[in-house]
Amino acid sequence: MSIFPNAAAATSTLASPAASGTSAAGVPNYEAVRRAQELAARMGFRQDPQFAPLINMFPGQMVPDVTIPQKPTKAPVLRLDAQGREIDEHGNVVNVTKPSNLSTLKVNINKQKKDAFEILKPVLDVDPDSNPHFDPRMGVNKTKLLRPKRNNFLFVEEGKWSKDAETIKLKSQFGEAQAKEQKAKQAQLAKAKAAPDINPNLIEITERVVIKEKLKDPIPEIEWWDLPLLQSGNYGDIADGSIDEDKLKMEKITFYVEHPRPIEPPAEPAPPPPQPLKLTKQEQKKLRTQRRIAKEKDRQEMIRQGVIEPPKPKVKISNLMKVLGAEATQDPTRLEKEIRSAAAEREQAHIDRNIARKLTPAELREKKERKLFDDPNxxxxxxxxxxxxxxxxxxxxxxxxxxxxxxxxxxxxxxxxxxxxxxxxxxxxxxxxxxxxxxxxxxxxxxxxxxxxxxxxxxxxxxxxxxxxxxxxxxxxxxxxxxxxxxxxxxxxxxxxxxxxxxxxxxxxxxxxxxxxx
CATH class of the missing domain: 3.30.70.100 (Alpha-Beta Plaits)
Structure with missing residues (x-):
């Protein structure tokens, strides 16, 4: 329930005589009254008809509930000249713009954009003489820009889909390696069928490969090292092995020595290195034992010199008293806990090493195939x-x-x-x-x-x-x-x-x- 009975009372209360109603000289304060009226209207107070003459006496007021009547607008008059053009009241011709039909469909908008977009095709026929800026190295290559049209059909070869189905079946059954092997075998069979039919019991002899010798370069008229020294560029000025200084370029002769780039002479490839000696099982076992003993001696020597730390004692519950001795009797519970944790750590390290050495499923499959079948090559x-x-x-x-x-x-x-x-x-x-x-x-x-x-x-x-x-x-x-x-x-x-x-x-x-x- 509001404390003010109506908008006029609120206005009179908010705009007190000392603040906004009248000034000290008795002149009404219109700005204060207007602010009070706006505040009362925002707060939702109604307007009392009893105080309407009092409120309307202030000019420039802003009361939302009071509507000011507007004058009715005149109807537009159409004026035409002798030629049928529309003119205004002063006789000037009015330019009427016809409304354009704008489509709002996305298909029509995209079509208009596509029609407005112009693709400039490269000029393929460029005359180098007429264009001074033409660079043949940056010219347009017709074969790379324009794709030739295919006038004929491309038919599927016979047996293509059956081969693809067989390959997919092999991949799902045996894996990728078997599919590749089968594909290589089919290519080999197709190549063998294309070859002329021969007796399979005969031993094939490869054709003799004739190695063509590389043609030697022709003998030049003048050697390249003499060319910058002679004025004429040939050996015609040399008579009886001597030449005058005026026929030589003396500025080219200095005290510097020019060494030509070394060229390796043509020779046969080096022979293959000697193959290692094949050892028996017993000899391989003996060499392995000797290598392990030598490795252990080197490790012990490095521990003795202080290069690496010595390993921790491998204490177990069974040899607890033998390794620790009197220390085991002081706090046996703590020592037992440490020994069990160390044993569990060693066991976990052993399991981790085995997991690291374990083959993946793909490697296991490959190993099994190598064991069961021969080399496909x-x-x-x-x-x-x-x-x-x-x-x-x-x-x-x-x-x-x-x-x-x-x-x-x-x-x-x-x-x-x-x-x-x-x-x-x-x-x-x-x-x-x-x-x-x-x-x-x-x-x-x-x-x-x-x-x-x-x-x-x-x-x-x-x-x-x-x-x-x-x-x-x-x-x-x-x-x-x-x-x-x-x-x-x-x-x-x-x-x-x-x-x-x-x-x-x-x-x-x-x-x-x-x-x-x-």
Whole structure:
């Protein structure tokens, strides 16, 4: 509730006679009354109609509630001359500007900006004679600025997507190293296919490389060291080995000696350094022991001279009394605590050293691959040819196929009615492991399909077994991967080897005679 009943009372109270109502001479103080009215209006006091004549008697007052009526504006009059142009009341022509349609859409604004932006293309045809400021070293190169238009289509090569899918599969299964190895092997196979077909049993002889001798420089008319000394620039002024001083540039002859830049004479490269002597295991062990003894003696000598600090005594709970002696009986609890903390510190240091020496997962994978497989850069490819009487059992087929893929071998397994042939190509370690599988690990008599289907055995039929027909090395592999083929006839089985370019594998297996056969 306000202490003032209305705005007039507040105004009269705030503007006291001594301060703002009247001055000492009885003249009204208009500035003080105006401030009081503004303050009362801001404080929210209403205006009383009883005191309206008193308030309106002061000119220049600012009361928000009082509205001053405005005079009505005249309606605009349109005036035109004889030519239909708009004029004002004085007869002057009024320039009417037509409103322009401004678009507010972002698409239209960007289009207007793009149309207004002008890209100045470089002038490609510059005449050096007409332009004195042209520098040929800073000229515009047409081949680098303008890209030639491609008028033809670029088709995807056959087999590109299958190769990419195979690479992604290998990366997810074996890792980045195996994918790179497979990619290099595919490039090598593509290069080998492009080469003319040769007999793989022949030994390749590289072409003779003819080293062309470097042509010698022609004999100059005058040597470079004589050219700055002669006036004429040639040896024509020299007669009988003598020359006059007037034909020489005497200012070039001084007491300084000019040494030419030394040039090493052409010679053959230095021979390779001698290879270290190969030692046996026992000799390597003996040398290692001698090196460790010498290193320990050097460390003891440095401790004796005071260069390095001696190691702390290795005190344990078991040798506490033996090492410390009488000191251990004074405060055994403190000593036991120190000994246990030192032992824990030594154990943690040992664990940290082992963790630091531990290989990362990538290094472990690389080490395992080096152990299981040969170097992928080896040129030699080993081939093993096996002949099996019966390979129709699913278990035997699965083991033959999966082991070949896990050992990264290429080749094929051809199953026919009379016999089956397995050919594998790869490194020496993989071939050796696969040979143990075929000749020792698989019991071919137990996986015969006829023995499972028929309990009655046929005495005339030979026992199922696997024999190694041939093993050797070839210049390049003949198969891209390992696959299994079921053939009804022998002609279809031989065609598999003919397509691979090795029909002699089939002929050799067919004509093979086992010496140990009964």
């Amino acid at each position: 080896t040129v030699e490819t080993l081939v093993s040819l096996y002949r099996i009487n019966d390979l129709s059992h699913p278990k035997a087929r699965f083991r033959v196929d999966v082991n070949a893929q896990e050992n990264r071998l290429t080749g094929c397994a051809v199953i026919s009615d009379g016999m089956s042939i397995v050919v594998v190509e790869g490194g020496s370690k993989s071939i050796k492991r696969y040979g143990k599988l075929m000749l020792r690990r698989i019991n071919w008599s137990d996986v015969s399909k006829e023995n499972e289907e028929n309990d009655e055995s046929d005495d005339d039929k030979p026992v199922n077994k696997c024999v190694l027909v041939w093993q050797g090395s070839v210049a390049k592999p003949s198969f891209n991967r390992f696959s299994v083929h079921d053939c009804i006839t022998e002609a279809a089985a031989r065609k598999v080897f003919v397509d691979a370019g090795v029909p002699h594998y089939w002929d050799q297996a067919v004509n093979y005679v086992d010496d140990g056969a009964v």
